[in-house]
Amino acid sequence: MTASQTTDLLRQHGLRPTRQRIALASLLFDGHPRHVTAESLKEQVKASGIKLSLATIYNTLHQFTAAGLLKEIKGISDVTWFDTNINSHHHFLDTSNNHLIDIPASSITITNLPKTPAGKVINGVEVIVRLTDG
Amino acid sequence: MTASQTTDLLRQHGLRPTRQRIALASLLFDGHPRHVTAESLKEQVKASGIKLSLATIYNTLHQFTAAGLLKEIKGISDVTWFDTNINSHHHFLDTSNNHLIDIPASSITITNLPKTPAGKVINGVEVIVRLTDG
DNA sequence: TATTTTATTTAAAACCATTCTAATCTACTT
DNA sequence: AAGTAGATTAGAATGGTTTTAAATAAAATA
Numbered sequence: 001m002t003a004s005q006t007t008d009l010l011r012q013h014g015l016r017p018t019r020q021r022i023a024l025a026s027l028l029f030d031g032h033p034r035h036v037t038a039e040s041l042k043e044q045v046k047a048s049g050i051k052l053s054l055a056t057i058y059n060t061l062h063q064f065t066a067a068g069l070l071k072e073i074k075g076i077s078d079v080t081w082f083d084t085n086i087n088s089h090h091h092f093l094d095t096s097n098n099h100l101i102d103i104p105a106s107s108i109t110i111t112n113l114p115k116t117p118a119g120k121v122i123n124g125v126e127v128i129v130r131l132t133d134g
Numbered sequence: 135m136t137a138s139q140t141t142d143l144l145r146q147h148g149l150r151p152t153r154q155r156i157a158l159a160s161l162l163f164d165g166h167p168r169h170v171t172a173e174s175l176k177e178q179v180k181a182s183g184i185k186l187s188l189a190t191i192y193n194t195l196h197q198f199t200a201a202g203l204l205k206e207i208k209g210i211s212d213v214t215w216f217d218t219n220i221n222s223h224h225h226f227l228d229t230s231n232n233h234l235i236d237i238p239a240s241s242i243t244i245t246n247l248p249k250t251p252a253g254k255v256i257n258g259v260e261v262i263v264r265l266t267d268g
Numbered sequence: 269t270a271t272t273t274t275a276t277t278t279a280a281a282a283c284c285a286t287t288c289t290a291a292t293c294t295a296c297t298t
Numbered sequence: 299a300a301g302t303a304g305a306t307t308a309g310a311a312t313g314g315t316t317t318t319a320a321a322t323a324a325a326a327t328a
Contacts (some may be wrong), residue, residue, distance in 0.1 A: 018276065054275075055279080
């Protein structure tokens with residue numbers, strides 16, 4: 001994605017195209033699905049010679065999430081993941097190396113789910129398949 | 135559960151029946167399914183007039199888990215839950231009040247799961263159904 | 269373009285659930 | 299009863315994440 005395309009993408013989502021956001025967006029939205037944590041992204045940023053603070057990485061990840069560009073995956077393992085695949089889907093969690101692998105939503109069929117408690121509405125169904133070496 | 139039954143339970147699992155463990159075990163294993171966090175348990179303990187440290191609550195919850203008396207549920211919401219239901223099962227997470235509700239394993243059928251990655255073994259499948267008010 | 273306004277970035281401090289430390293205490297063994 | 303291995307504890311440390319408040323940069327206005 002060119003810098004100008006990245007700029008457009010940011011503007012389309014109401015985000016000012018700052019140097020930092022452009023750098024992060026071009027790392028993240030290269031067309032390949034990507035799972036990042038704040039720390040892993042910080043290392044990628046560092047490896048590409050860009051300098052920006054960890055606070056900005058957190059801010060930006062949350063802003064991208066609010067804008068619908070990322071999906072936040074809390075609670076799998078101890079750190080928060082951000083996924084460029086914003087469609088509903090599930091995950092393998094490889095606990096031996098703490099990596100996530102996408103499982104398409106279509107790959108899993110859930111039947112016989114009990115009745116939703118009164119006054120409540122289902123907001124999402126998440127399946128985590130934990131893997132170990134073996 | 136009487137104190138002597140609690141003592142037996144602890145001994146059967148290789149745990150010394152200390153005052154603290156007996157107190158926690160009798161709160162937890164009253165026959166009703168229970169979801170606790172370290173903090174929620176601390177408050178129950180406090181309410182029953184027992185005095186013990188938060189470190190002991192954490193220690194004990196982990197020891198009970200290691201002994202197979204509890205199941206640890208990491209990653210749903212920001213805190214670690216401990217569940218007296220040690221059978222394989224799933225959860226509703228009511229995000230409006232951060233409560234968990236059990237879903238029996240038999241209530242959910244998963245089909246079409248993709249092939250497990252080479253060299254890996256499935257260690258558990260966890261389904262989280264997020265609820266909101268509405 | 270210069271100026272003003274508003275949003276963004278940042279380093280450092282704060283936060284908070286959880287774990288660790290190391291001193292004290294308690295249950296079990298002999 | 300004495301010894302020892304295990305348990306408890308207060309308080310410090312940890313680590314991912316958030317907040318703060320000051321500096322900077324982008325957009326709007328003149």
